[in-house]
Amino acid sequence: MMRLMEAELFPSTPGKVKIERAHTINRQFNRCFASTSTMFLWALFLIALTASYLSFQSFVDTSSRYFNASWGGMHWEKQIRASATVRRPGGMSVLVTGAAGFVGTHVSLALRKRGDGVVGLDNFNSYYDPSLKKAREALLESHGVFVVEGDIDDARLLAKLFDVVPFTHVMHLAAQAGVRYAIENPASYVHSNIAGLVTLLEACKSADPQPAVVWASSSSVYGLNEKAPFSEADRTDRPASLYAATKKAGEEITHTYNHIYGLSITGLRFFTVYGPWGRPDMAYFSFTRNILQGKPITVYRGKNRVDLARDFTFIDDIVKGCVASLDTAEKSTGSGGRKGSPAQYRIYNLGNTSPVTVPALVGILERHLKVKAKKNVVEMPGNGDVPFTHANISLARAELGYKPTTNLETGLKKFVRWYLSYYGYSPRSGGSAAEATTGSAKSL
Numbered sequence: 001m002m003r004l005m006e007a008e009l010f011p012s013t014p015g016k017v018k019i020e021r022a023h024t025i026n027r028q029f030n031r032c033f034a035s036t037s038t039m040f041l042w043a044l045f046l047i048a049l050t051a052s053y054l055s056f057q058s059f060v061d062t063s064s065r066y067f068n069a070s071w072g073g074m075h076w077e078k079q080i081r082a083s084a085t086v087r088r089p090g091g092m093s094v095l096v097t098g099a100a101g102f103v104g105t106h107v108s109l110a111l112r113k114r115g116d117g118v119v120g121l122d123n124f125n126s127y128y129d130p131s132l133k134k135a136r137e138a139l140l141e142s143h144g145v146f147v148v149e150g151d152i153d154d155a156r157l158l159a160k161l162f163d164v165v166p167f168t169h170v171m172h173l174a175a176q177a178g179v180r181y182a183i184e185n186p187a188s189y190v191h192s193n194i195a196g197l198v199t200l201l202e203a204c205k206s207a208d209p210q211p212a213v214v215w216a217s218s219s220s221v222y223g224l225n226e227k228a229p230f231s232e233a234d235r236t237d238r239p240a241s242l243y244a245a246t247k248k249a250g251e252e253i254t255h256t257y258n259h260i261y262g263l264s265i266t267g268l269r270f271f272t273v274y275g276p277w278g279r280p281d282m283a284y285f286s287f288t289r290n291i292l293q294g295k296p297i298t299v300y301r302g303k304n305r306v307d308l309a310r311d312f313t314f315i316d317d318i319v320k321g322c323v324a325s326l327d328t329a330e331k332s333t334g335s336g337g338r339k340g341s342p343a344q345y346r347i348y349n350l351g352n353t354s355p356v357t358v359p360a361l362v363g364i365l366e367r368h369l370k371v372k373a374k375k376n377v378v379e380m381p382g383n384g385d386v387p388f389t390h391a392n393i394s395l396a397r398a399e400l401g402y403k404p405t406t407n408l409e410t411g412l413k414k415f416v417r418w419y420l421s422y423y424g425y426s427p428r429s430g431g432s433a434a435e436a437t438t439g440s441a442k443s444l
């Protein structure tokens, strides 16, 4: 195009016509040039407009996140202070993470009932039915425990909480639980059990005063350990699931914060905790639901047709272990993010010391529900399960006075009673529990 214009402008043989034509072409070129620069200016204008729109959007986004956050403000702070208020001499003020969870709810209630100050924190994620978590929250609120909706991986929120309340203790129970779900969603374990734990410990180490930290590890850290019963000194370097690996990592991470910053740490290895207000993803809970609805249950079996067994531990016993751990925790020694003197570091098994096989668990449920289960027995898939767990609790008994008193028979009876009163109707079928027991499912 340019070449063509040049040829027209500077003809090989000059002449009048050619000159007039050259003028015309010149005008066209100028017009064209003028329109190109106009276009260029328009383009610049549009780019500037887009850039300012984008930065405005990000401003709106940031500020709306700030202003619409589910936490913050004077009323919110007032609720937190009220909830953290200690009502007994020598009481503690405890931040309970995972407060709307199974163990978190029970521990929060126990602390509150004896006059300790309790503030809950929970992200209400949808790993299992959030309406159950909301119901637990309502129960807590009816006892004066306020639950902050937020994530343990939110450093700003944690800093704010410690700013509002000088917590003496943190009961850290928020976690991504479940052994087999790690196959489906590994990232959620890293988010809560690693990143969230570190964010929480960072907040604790920077808090003034530093709180003492008691947190939930897991029996799963024993992994492929075959020496029974499992003692705290046994090997824990062969995890069988990512869940177990993140809990084991948590034990090492908490040790680091204890060593560098003087945080007082107590890790509790829970053994398959069950009971009222429990977790619907766990076997005893989902078995109950399916049995009542006349649906089959899948019972895993180990190699060589050996039944799987768990040291099922009732929630009330676990709560006593948690509270005793808080009561015996020494103060953290650091301040301003620096260690004073060596701080307490403890790990305890909290189990029941009497493993029960999964088929025996089903048998107990059948008796309590008065319904025969439809069992599909299949070989345990290689997805993180271990063949058995069995706690040695000598250390917890000696140092915490921990002494479990509820066997599986009694504990499941309490669970079934709660289940029937909570759901009233079996959740899916819509029929009453009584109907379910005499309906499609076969009565014993």
Ligand SMILES: O=C(O)[C@H]1O[C@H](OP(=O)(O)OP(=O)(O)OC[C@H]2O[C@@H](n3ccc(=O)[nH]c3=O)[C@H](O)[C@@H]2O)[C@H](O)[C@@H](O)[C@H]1O
Residues within 6 Å of the ligand: 177, 178, 179, 217, 218, 219, 220, 270, 271, 272, 273, 281, 282, 283, 284, 298, 299, 300, 301, 308, 309, 310, 358, 380, 385
């Ligand atoms: O102590 C722990 O640290 C862990 O305890 C719990 O894990 P587990 O001991 O695996 O409990 P749970 O799922 O109730 O399965 C119980 C048994 O039923 C078997 N099982 C399970 C499901 C099924 O459909 N069929 C079946 O046979 C299954 O093979 C197993 O033998 C917590 O969930 C976990 O978060 C963690 O806290």
